[in-house]
Amino acid sequence: xxxxxxxxxxxxxxxxxxxxxxxxxxxxxxxxxxxxxxxxxxxxxxxxxxxxxxxxxxxxxxxxxxxxxxxxxxxxxxxxxxxxxxxxxxxxxxxxxxxxxxxxxxxxxxxxxxxxxxxxxxxxxxxxxxxxxxxxxxxxxxxxxxxxxxxxxxxxxxxxxxxxxxxxxxxxxxxxxxxxxxxxxxxxxxxxxxxxxxxxxxxxxxxxxxxxxxxxxxxxxxxxxxxxxxxxxxxxxxxxxxxxxxxxxxxxxxxxxxxxxxxxxxxxxxxxxxxxxxxxxxxxxxxxxxxxxxxxxxxxxxxxxxxxxxxxxxxxxxxxxxxxxxxxxxxxxxxxxxxxxxxxxxxxxxxxxxxxxxxxx
Numbered sequence: 470x471x472x473x474x475x476x477x478x479x480x481x482x483x484x485x486x487x488x489x490x491x492x493x494x495x496x497x498x499x500x501x502x503x504x505x506x507x508x509x510x511x512x513x514x515x516x517x518x519x520x521x522x523x524x525x526x527x528x529x530x531x532x533x534x535x536x537x538x539x540x541x542x543x544x545x546x547x548x549x550x551x552x553x554x555x556x557x558x559x560x561x562x563x564x565x566x567x568x569x570x571x572x573x574x575x576x577x578x579x580x581x582x583x584x585x586x587x588x589x590x591x592x593x594x595x596x597x598x599x600x601x602x603x604x605x606x607x608x609x610x611x612x613x614x615x616x617x618x619x620x621x622x623x624x625x626x627x628x629x630x631x632x633x634x635x636x637x638x639x640x641x642x643x644x645x646x647x648x649x650x651x652x653x654x655x656x657x658x659x660x661x662x663x664x665x666x667x668x669x670x671x672x673x674x675x676x677x678x679x680x681x682x683x684x685x686x687x688x689x690x691x692x693x694x695x696x697x698x699x700x701x702x703x704x705x706x707x708x709x710x711x712x713x714x715x716x717x718x719x720x721x722x723x724x725x726x727x728x729x730x731x732x733x734x735x736x737x738x739x740x741x742x743x744x745x746x747x748x749x750x751x752x753x754x755x756x757x758x759x760x761x762x763x764x765x766x767x768x769x770x771x772x773x774x775x776x777x778x779x780x781x782x783x784x785x786x787x788x789x790x791x792x793x794x795x796x797x798x799x800x801x802x803x804x805x806x807x808x809x810x811x812x813x814x815x816x817x818x819x820x821x822x823x824x825x826x827x828x829x830x
Contacts, residue, residue, distance in 0.1 A: 471781040473506040474538040476773075479530070479560070481543030482515045482550075483751025484761035489543040491821040492766045496774070498830040499789045510537070516550035516558040516751075526560040531567060535742070539773050540564070542746040543766060547753055556612050561746065565603045570737035570744055571631050572638045573601035573716055574772070577703065577723035582802025584728040584811065587703070596651060597706035599723055600639050601716020603737045605631055608713045627667050627712065629674055634740070636678040639710040643685050652707035655686040659695045659711035659719070671712065696722060724748055731762035731810045732801065734769040736776065745773040759816040762808040764797050767824065771797070796827035 478493065480486040493509055500507045512530035519525040534540050542564070546557045564570070579585050579595040589595075609626035616622075639656050647654030658675040660668040672689060679687035690698070692715045698705065699722055711719065724733035730749035737744045747765030755761060771793040778786030800806070805823040807813025815823075 470783055472504060472783065474508070474777055475536070476507055476509050477512050477530075477534045477537035477540045478509050479512050479514050479534075479540070479542040479545070481545045481751060482517050482547050482558075483544060483753040483756040485515070485543035485545065485751055487756070487759075487761045487817055488747070488763040488766040489541070491763050491817065492541070492770045495767060495793070495821065495825065495828070495830075496770050498825070499774075499793065499828070502830055503785045503789060505783060505786055509541075514560045515545045516547035519558050520547075520550050525558045526563050531564070534564060535568065537742075539777055540742065540744040541770065541773060542744050544747060544749060544751040546751055549753075552612065554612060559611070561744070562608065562611060564744060565737050568739055568742040568744075569604060569631075570739040570742060571602055571604050571635050572738045573603035573713075573720075574642075574736040574738060575599040575601060575716070575720040575723060575748065576734065576772075577706075577726060579703075579727055580798050580802070583732075583798070584801075585726055586728075587700070587726060593704040595703045595726065597703065598642060598646075598708050599716060599720055600635065600642070600708065600710040601720060602631065602635050602711070602713050603716075604713075606713025606715075608717075625665075625667055625712075627671050632671060632674040633678060635710060636675050637681075638738070639708050640678065640682040640685055640687075643708040644682065646707065647685070653686070654684065655688070655707040656682075657695075657706065657709050658687070658689045659692050659709050659715060660689065661692055661715075662689070663691065668712070675710070692719070695719065699723065699726065720748060728801075729762075729810055730765065731808070732764045732768065732797075734765050734772055736769065736772050738776070743773070743776055745769040745776075759818065760809055761817045762810050763817055763821055764801070767821075768794060768797055792828060793824075796824050799827050800824050 605626040610624040614623040646652035662668040662672045724730045733748040771790045774786045774790035800823045806815035806819035
């Protein structure tokens with residue numbers, strides 16, 4: 470069993486460093502009281518680094534990321550800093566593609582006491598996972614689409630190789646959730662197969678992989694209907710799997726159901742590497758003001774502990790991942806030190822102190 474882990478850290482832009490530092494502090498305190506060790510290495514990248522050096526993702530930073538056991542990546546990008554073609558600096562997308570991190574994992578969980586715009590029926594619980602393919606789809610031609618005076622074209626790419634890996638990941642996750650009695654063991658392929666041949670191909674691959682998991686339920690839903698049902702009956706979902714752009718949009722809807730992007734963690738996982746990062750942006754309008762909500766970043770750190778613990782059969786890390794998630798949820802439920810985006814008057818530091826108090830570290 471492995472007990473020592475190297476973590477590559479991308480501080481990000483805007484509020485990125487403000488939410489990264491306390492996350493590392495909390496993770497370090499958990500490790501110090503347990504049987505595993507975490508070593509953190511800073512990796513320069515992002516819009517601020519690009520503005521200073523002309524490089525958005527230095528090769529040295531990618532080398533550290535490739536060799537690390539996991540990657541902790543904060544909010545990246547600034548609206549005011551762009552490439553010459555007008556697109557924003559997005560090293561996080563480059564990292565996903567370079568390391569083939571095909572499974573974008575976006576948990577959607579509403580627990581007792583959590584703020585939500587939904588009118589939740591009594592006895593209903595929302596706890597599902599949206600899996601977004603993260604390396605191709607409509608993001609494939611990022612920065613290289615064809616634009617003329619009269620028209621613009623972007624390329625949607627769906628490959629059998631990546632889709633098979635994606636669907637196997639989704640079914641294995643559903644099986645794991647079923648074994649833990651979190652979900653019923655159901656995977657829903659979200660597509661637009663009634664209009665696009667590419668999505669008919671996507672669905673065909675999904676159905677082929679589903680045959681290898683006879684103990685699970687496999688079904689389909691069109692993306693527009695899924696957006697409706699996420700508002701009307703999100704408690705019906707278990708594991709959803711979809712294309713890159715569809716997943717990008719639906720994951721923000723899922724964050725809205727949980728009360729905002731400030732509490733929405735995520736992971737991008739491949740066969741060998743994984744990135745853990747908050748779903749929100751760099752919020753430069755509040756950078757340096759102490760108002761940033763660090764919860765999405767901290768919850769992403771909890772996902773990292775659970776992933777590393779599962780991958781390396783380290784029960785202590787899995788236990789700490791669960792402890793950290795519960796501590797964040799308890800702070801939200803009790804309203805201790807909440808930041809303005811959650812209706813409170815607290816600060817980044819007061820919120821982190823409240824989480825540390827719950828953890829008793």
